[in-house]
Amino acid sequence: MPAAEAEVLDEIRRLRARLPQVTGAVAASADGFVIAQDAAGPEAEGIAALTAASLAVAVRLAAATGRGEFRELLVQGEDGYVATYAAGPTAVLTVLAEPRTNVGRLHLESRISGARIAELVTRSDPT
Structure with a gap:
């Protein structure tokens, strides 16, 4: 596991x-590739792919309604929550x-982790 992946998993x-x-x-690229995951149940690859699809819609919705750049998306289901947070631009x-x-508390703690993951991913990106 590359260093950035290990650090993201630690976060x-x-x-x-x-x-x-x-x-x-699951931490993933905006286009749906898993960076690191610690999830029981659904496959990380499936979560990442569905996140990419929902992210595309959320980004368009935020822009179309004049709400600015995407920050987060919350889905409440009968059996719990699925929350997606921006972790930098990628x-x-x-x-x-x-x-x-x-x-x-979910928002508070996840935003902190999202910001840290953004730092780690940005630091490891050679471009």
């Missing part, structure tokens, strides 16, 4: 330690959480 694990209601997380962090999760 995901720190997020899960800070917020035990998080059941999994990556996203998708977090799976239990239904009893405090959404404010």
Whole structure:
């Protein structure tokens, strides 16, 4: 595992330690390729691909409504949350959480991790 991937995985694990209601997380490129994952259940590749598709719609919706650049997307299902956060211009962090999760805390902790992942991904990008 390259250094940036290992550091991103460490950040995901720190997020899960800070917020035990998080059941999994995937850091991916904006085009749907997994960077690092710590998720039980659904396949990380599937989550990354679906995140890329929903990200495309969310970015267009934010722009079309004059809301600026994409920051985050929250989906609440019967069995919990799926939240996606921008992690710099080329990556996203998708977090799976239990239904009893405090959404404010989910946002706070995930935004911190998203910012850290953005730093790690940007630092490792040679361009």
